Amino acid sequence: MNTTEKVQTCLDFIDQRLENQAEQTIRIAELIIEDIKNLTAGYHQAMRNGNLKEHSELVRQTQLNWVNQLHDIILEQSNRDLSGQVIQALQKFVSNLNQTQMQHLHFELPSPVAREYDAQYQYLSQEEIELLMGQQRLFPDNNDSMH
Incomplete structure (x- = not known):
């Protein structure tokens, strides 16, 4: 591989990782929605069965779990934004480098x-x-x- 191909390979690798992280974030959001639906439905069942204390403990544990997950998502998003900026800077650099090199080549x-x-x-x-x-x-x- 020449240098340009190596740089492009690195950019493609970073881009693929960012895409995978975005998919993971969407899956986590879907799981949070599912948990909220289940907890909401479970509340009415707990009231009927007199298990509000157990249900509220389940809600508290679920909330703590998702607060931690959401915190991670926020950090990932910041890293994604940063990585996106790095990708754009590298792509601009490679493009400028190619243009500069091409100006001095006769074809x-x-x-x-x-x-x-x-x-x-x-x-x-x-x-x-x-x-x-x-x-x-x-x-x-x-x-x-x-x-």
Whole structure:
């Protein structure tokens, strides 16, 4: 791998990790919603059965668990934002580096491509080439006339 490919590989790796973290965050949010639904439904059942104390302990434990999870999500989001900024900075750097390197490299378009896209190149048609070749035969150079 050349340097540009290595940098691009690193950027792709970071991007993939960020995408995976986003999916994990969504799954955690879905689990929180599910727990809230279950606790809400469990409250009415606890009231009927006289188990409010046990239910409130379950609510407290669940809340502590999710507070910790949400704190982690917030930290991950901050890291994600930071990583996103790093990715953008690296991509801009690589792009600028490539542009700088390319400015100093000479690359000529092959004639069929240049003919198609660049009007500054004037190419002779086959007829014009044959006409010029015919003119050379009409006016031989001095070396040919001396023989």
